[in-house]
Amino acid sequence: MRVLGRYTFAIAILVVLLVANLVMNPARFHPAAWGTLLGMAAPLIGAALASTPVILAGRGGIDISVGPVMALVSAVVIKVLYLDHGLSSPLILWPAALLIGALIGAFNGFMAVIVRVQPIVATLGTYLILGGLTLTILPAPVGPAPDWLKAMAGGWSFLPLGVIGLLWWGLSRTPFHDQLMAVGSDDRAAYTAGVPVSLVRFLAYVITGMLAAAAGMMLTALIGSADPKVGANYTLIAIAAVALGGVSLAGGKGGLLGAAIGAFDIFLLQSLLTAFNVSTYVLQVAYGAILVTAVVLIAFQDRGTKRSHA
Amino acid sequence: MADLSATGLMLRPGARAFSATIGAGEILGLAGLDGHGQDAFLRSLTGLEKSGGEVALNGQRIGSFRDAERARIVYVPRDRRATGIFPGLSILDNFAIATAGRDRRGPLISPAARRARYEIWRERLQIRAPSPEAPITALSGGNQQKVLLARALAREPEVLLLNDPTRGVDVATRHLLYDLFRDLAGEGMVLVILSSEIEEILALCHRVLVFRDHGLAAELSGEAMQTDQVIAAMFGRAG
Numbered sequence: 001m002r003v004l005g006r007y008t009f010a011i012a013i014l015v016v017l018l019v020a021n022l023v024m025n026p027a028r029f030h031p032a033a034w035g036t037l038l039g040m041a042a043p044l045i046g047a048a049l050a051s052t053p054v055i056l057a058g059r060g061g062i063d064i065s066v067g068p069v070m071a072l073v074s075a076v077v078i079k080v081l082y083l084d085h086g087l088s089s090p091l092i093l094w095p096a097a098l099l100i101g102a103l104i105g106a107f108n109g110f111m112a113v114i115v116r117v118q119p120i121v122a123t124l125g126t127y128l129i130l131g132g133l134t135l136t137i138l139p140a141p142v143g144p145a146p147d148w149l150k151a152m153a154g155g156w157s158f159l160p161l162g163v164i165g166l167l168w169w170g171l172s173r174t175p176f177h178d179q180l181m182a183v184g185s186d187d188r189a190a191y192t193a194g195v196p197v198s199l200v201r202f203l204a205y206v207i208t209g210m211l212a213a214a215a216g217m218m219l220t221a222l223i224g225s226a227d228p229k230v231g232a233n234y235t236l237i238a239i240a241a242v243a244l245g246g247v248s249l250a251g252g253k254g255g256l257l258g259a260a261i262g263a264f265d266i267f268l269l270q271s272l273l274t275a276f277n278v279s280t281y282v283l284q285v286a287y288g289a290i291l292v293t294a295v296v297l298i299a300f301q302d303r304g305t306k307r308s309h310a
Numbered sequence: 311m312a313d314l315s316a317t318g319l320m321l322r323p324g325a326r327a328f329s330a331t332i333g334a335g336e337i338l339g340l341a342g343l344d345g346h347g348q349d350a351f352l353r354s355l356t357g358l359e360k361s362g363g364e365v366a367l368n369g370q371r372i373g374s375f376r377d378a379e380r381a382r383i384v385y386v387p388r389d390r391r392a393t394g395i396f397p398g399l400s401i402l403d404n405f406a407i408a409t410a411g412r413d414r415r416g417p418l419i420s421p422a423a424r425r426a427r428y429e430i431w432r433e434r435l436q437i438r439a440p441s442p443e444a445p446i447t448a449l450s451g452g453n454q455q456k457v458l459l460a461r462a463l464a465r466e467p468e469v470l471l472l473n474d475p476t477r478g479v480d481v482a483t484r485h486l487l488y489d490l491f492r493d494l495a496g497e498g499m500v501l502v503i504l505s506s507e508i509e510e511i512l513a514l515c516h517r518v519l520v521f522r523d524h525g526l527a528a529e530l531s532g533e534a535m536q537t538d539q540v541i542a543a544m545f546g547r548a549g
């Protein structure tokens with residue numbers, strides 16, 4: 001009940017936007033097209049999911065290198081592994097992508113948790129490094145992606161998101177999830193209660209890196225090629241989706257489901273405004289307005305619950 | 311049998327060094343005016359504060375908070391709101407966070423096992439809560455403190471360090487806690503209780519250490535444990 005409470009706003013928007021989209025754009029939202037539809041939303045949903053664990057871990061935890069990780073994974077998988085070395089099996093490309101994500105996540109975690117650089121600064125460094133690295137590997141878009149990967153933007157688009165959902169559901173029933181929420185809620189109390197605070201935070205960065213890599217694969221699937229320039233755009237819009245989905249940017253509250261709903265909201269808004277032929281500049285205004293409204297409403301809701309229990 | 315010893319502790323550079331030992335089944339009280347070192351002493355017993363000297367449990371050195379955790383020295387902090395409860399989590403999760411791994415059945419946590427474990431402590435501590443899933447902030451101060459104690463006791467401590475455990479707790483709950491502490495000591499646990507109330511220490515503890523200027527001003531037990539003696543030591547007028 002309380003969990004649902006945090007998602008109320010995101011779900012309300014979801015319903016309204018879904019109905020509006022169904023009326024405005026019945027062909028695109030026909031059940032037969034749901035696979036493709038989800039494939040189009042998948043990169044943003046993936047990016048939002050990726051941004052969530054570090055934010056849940058609290059104390060200013062944030063990873064703005066999610067977008068560049070997506071671009072780098074796309075570049076390495078398509079350009080280096082697939083086109084240059086002819087490796088096309090999903091059993092090689094998926095683990096390779098996840099490994100890249102995990103390594104970058106571990107680096108971010110090392111900087112933010114062990115060296116204790118402020119997360120936003122640490123991951124800004126990674127953002128810039130990865131941006132340059134991606135352009136060095138891949139100065140211009142290349143393609144195509146392997147067929148199995150392209151299918152993940154069509155009929156199979158539910159697969160990567162479904163697997164992530166399943167894994168997270170499993171994770172949420174392990175001690176790690178409890179510890180993550182406790183660390184995000186109050187790290188001093190968590191430390192006193194015997195929670196390995198630094199380890200938990202570090203792992204949150206690694207998970208974020210791996211999810212970002214998965215989002216990179218979904219992006220590659222959608223555009224059917226590797227483009228060094230599109231990934232980075234996802235960073236900020238993903239954080240907006242996370243906030244919209246009721247995840248507290250202070251940490252300890254929310255979950256992946258909320259982030260996914262928030263991301264889908266933004267996707268629906270996008271497609272609705274596109275159906276109205278609204279300019280992309282106005283689209284930005286709409287993102288900003290809906291984000292501010294959501295955050296304010298959630299803050300009021302939080303204050304309300306706090307007062308009723310005080 | 312547990313035996314906690316602290317030797318050559320210096321609570322502040324330049325303060326007088328001192329030593330103390332606490333045996334199994336003993337309840338040791340710590341008294342002193344606020345900020346005179348009793349807090350630092352309690353925290354150094356958990357390795358949270360470095361005070362020179364050496365802390366050891368059964369001859370095993372406790373150098374860090376991790377050591378203390380491994381040796382099952384459990385510390386219950388004073389400021390419940392800032393360093394105790396997790397306001398965003400449920401009562402059940404607040405209880406289980408320190409021992410989350412014990413509810414595992416295979417790799418996953420079983421909510422039923424967790425609830426069963428909580429029920430045992432709810433009964434023993436008489437926690438009055440609407441439901442285990444309610445947010446911890448829905449509880450009264452006394453019941454929040456009981457949940458925190460349940461969390462600490464679930465770790466099966468050898469040594470329980472309590473920093474002002476009855477602060478902001480109602481009278482009925484206090485007496486319940488006193489009985490609990492006596493029972494725990496009876497089972498062979500070492501208890502160290504810092505309290506800002508002298509009456510509480512006199513009623514509960516076998517021995518009291520009075521701190522002044524970050525040094526040990528007096529050690530009182532038996533007949534000498536009287537309010538005026540403790541107060542005199544607190545204000546540095548002990549003979």
